[in-house]
Amino acid sequence: MTTQISIDKALATRVGRGDEAAFEEFFSAYFPRLFRFALSRTDGDEAVAEEVVQRTLCNVMYKMDSFRGDAPLFTWLCSICRNELSAYFRKSGREESFAQPVEDNTEIHAALERISEGGDDPLTERHRDEIAGYVQATLEALPDNYARALEWKYMQGLSVAEIAGELGLSEKAAESVLTRARKAFREAFERLWGFAPRLFADDRD
Amino acid sequence: MSEEERSDRDGKARPADEATARLIARGRPRRAIPPGARERAHAAVHEAWRDATRERRRRQAGRRWHVPVALAASVALAGILIARFPAETIAPAAPVATVALVRGELSGADGARLRPGAELPAGTSLSTDGAGRAALSLADGTSLRVDHDTRLTLTADARLRLEAGAVYVDTAPADPTGDGVTIMTSYATATDLGTQFEVRLADEAALIRVREGKVAIAPATGTGFAAVAPGQHVAPAGRAARVTADGGIEASDISPHDPSWAWAQSVAPAFETAGDRKLGEFLRWSARELGLELHYSGDTGAAAAAVDLSGSVEGMTPGEALQAVMATTTLAYRVQDGRLEVYRP
Numbered sequence: 341m342t343t344q345i346s347i348d349k350a351l352a353t354r355v356g357r358g359d360e361a362a363f364e365e366f367f368s369a370y371f372p373r374l375f376r377f378a379l380s381r382t383d384g385d386e387a388v389a390e391e392v393v394q395r396t397l398c399n400v401m402y403k404m405d406s407f408r409g410d411a412p413l414f415t416w417l418c419s420i421c422r423n424e425l426s427a428y429f430r431k432s433g434r435e436e437s438f439a440q441p442v443e444d445n446t447e448i449h450a451a452l453e454r455i456s457e458g459g460d461d462p463l464t465e466r467h468r469d470e471i472a473g474y475v476q477a478t479l480e481a482l483p484d485n486y487a488r489a490l491e492w493k494y495m496q497g498l499s500v501a502e503i504a505g506e507l508g509l510s511e512k513a514a515e516s517v518l519t520r521a522r523k524a525f526r527e528a529f530e531r532l533w534g535f536a537p538r539l540f541a542d543d544r545d
Numbered sequence: 546m547s548e549e550e551r552s553d554r555d556g557k558a559r560p561a562d563e564a565t566a567r568l569i570a571r572g573r574p575r576r577a578i579p580p581g582a583r584e585r586a587h588a589a590v591h592e593a594w595r596d597a598t599r600e601r602r603r604r605q606a607g608r609r610w611h612v613p614v615a616l617a618a619s620v621a622l623a624g625i626l627i628a629r630f631p632a633e634t635i636a637p638a639a640p641v642a643t644v645a646l647v648r649g650e651l652s653g654a655d656g657a658r659l660r661p662g663a664e665l666p667a668g669t670s671l672s673t674d675g676a677g678r679a680a681l682s683l684a685d686g687t688s689l690r691v692d693h694d695t696r697l698t699l700t701a702d703a704r705l706r707l708e709a710g711a712v713y714v715d716t717a718p719a720d721p722t723g724d725g726v727t728i729m730t731s732y733a734t735a736t737d738l739g740t741q742f743e744v745r746l747a748d749e750a751a752l753i754r755v756r757e758g759k760v761a762i763a764p765a766t767g768t769g770f771a772a773v774a775p776g777q778h779v780a781p782a783g784r785a786a787r788v789t790a791d792g793g794i795e796a797s798d799i800s801p802h803d804p805s806w807a808w809a810q811s812v813a814p815a816f817e818t819a820g821d822r823k824l825g826e827f828l829r830w831s832a833r834e835l836g837l838e839l840h841y842s843g844d845t846g847a848a849a850a851a852v853d854l855s856g857s858v859e860g861m862t863p864g865e866a867l868q869a870v871m872a873t874t875t876l877a878y879r880v881q882d883g884r885l886e887v888y889r890p
Contacts, residue, residue: 355594356598356601357598358598358601358602363591363594367586367587367590367591371583371586371587371590372578372583375578375582375586376575376576376578379576384576386579386582390579390582390585390586391840393586394585394586394589394590397586397590397593398589398590398593399593401590401593401594401596401597402593402597402600403739404597405601452568455567455568455571456564456565456567456568457564458563458567468571471568471571471572472571472572472573473573474572475568475569475571475572475573476572476573476574476575476576478572479569479572479574479575480575480576487575490569491569491574491575493566494566494569494570495569495570495572495574522561522562522565522566525565525569526561526565529568537564537568539560539561539563539564540561540564540565541561542559542560542561542564
């Protein structure tokens with residue numbers, strides 16, 4: 341079976357061998373995701389995020405051979421980007437900005453459970469903003485087509501037929517993308533924030 | 546079709562999907578990429594990719610030397626096995642380094658002067674006098690610079706024993722998994738983890754200064770040369786470690802653009818301009834040699850990536866070459882706070 345890691349490994353190998361099309365595929369897939377990853381750790385400072393991501397990807401070009409496929413390519417890139425961010429903050433004397441894991445925040449934990457269960461909404465403005473931020477950062481960690489499909493469906497209210505039209509797919513294929521996107525969102529949410537609402541566990545395939 | 550997809554088509558969402566939908570509906574959409582950021586990054590990363598590809602191919606060409614090394618080893622072994630019989634030929638030892646540049650005098654063990662292009666097999670001892678400096682190119686592409694009053698022996702591929710003076714090592718940018726160059730001294734052994742660093746013997750100690758990347762340091766535990774034990778101590782960029790005979794280590798800071806690195810720049814092999822080289826590649830090389838961070842203003846990164854280089858900077862130091870090359874372009878540069886900033890005047 342072709343896994344994401346084997347796809348990633350093949351792409352990294354092609355980039356390392358000097359394949360121009362592979363470079364473009366790599367850059368298009370990972371620059372936006374890595375930029376947003378960095379942005380969420382620079383308090384939204386776009387100039388710093390751009391500088392750090394540019395440096396990260398430039399360094400990665402010289403070490404593509406060392407990607408061994410122990411984890412997905414994006415995870416590997418994030419770990420290198422984290423080091424670049426730390427180096428930047430150390431040099432500039434600024435403090436790093438990290439979101440607090442949800443598992444350490446019992447109020448948010450409870451609010452997430454209420455939202456996921458469709459309960460009442462007694463959230464404060466601050467909680468609403470924090471939860472919106474967690475969702476945003478989770479979407480930003482997803483492949484572009486998954487994040488777009490979820491935004492269209494659940495934020496803009498597009499129908500599956502409209503999403504199929506936007507993606508140039510059949511409705512059946514668009515449904516399949518949405519299914520995989522929701523699953524990827526749940527997995528990314530738990531991975532990023534160390535917590536998942538109880539109902540996320542009802543995820544049988 | 547999975548149960549989940551089937552439930553989508555039946556219009557019956559599962560609890561996990563409903564929970565996901567409710568949560569996403571409370572979120573903010575992803576942030577937009579600011580205008581121009583993608584293009585600027587693309588220009589810089591594409592240039593780095595081309596440079597890395599070229600470097601990788603150069604290294605692969607270098608590795609082909611290993612084939613003759615293996616063949617030579619086989620021949621040598623055969624020679625031992627049939628030593629009782631008259632040997633018709635003796636395979637020459639394969640080179641582990643080539644002399645790239647000499648300023649002043651570089652001598653072999655027999656006192657013979659070595660010139661650029663000389664191939665050096667394992668076991669070669671070298672020395673410089675009070676006015677001599679040199680650059681060697683190791684078989685894997687690493688640049689090794691040799692300072693005044695230095696004595697060393699190339700013991701094997703990417704390994705040398707430093708007996709006096711100082712050497713500077715410039716390997717490819719950080720690759721923590723790579724097999725590094727190893728410098729052995731009687732006080733400590735230093736192994737690079739993808740880096741630029743210097744090992745200097747002075748005042749009964751080995752001073753290891755890291756300009757970029759990381760270096761693993763193993764202090765000597767007794768007499769003779771220390772065994773390699775990467776990970777025992779790792780010095781990062783911007784740090785120096787002074788290792789004494791008793792194994793003590795004193796750490797201090799060293800800036801990557803400190804003037805004391807200048808000696809290594811003075812014997813930097815010239816940037817090769819032949820073969821479709823771009824200004825951007827040259828600027829990356831210059832910044833690396835000068836220990837500076839390269840920073841492009843506005844669209845200058847894209848512009849530098851598009852400008853073809855011509856002419857030669859042979860015989861110039863990196864600083865001189867930078868000045869000469871930039872004078873021929875419409876771009877300008879300044880060095881400020883450890884950064885090489887390229888801008889439009």
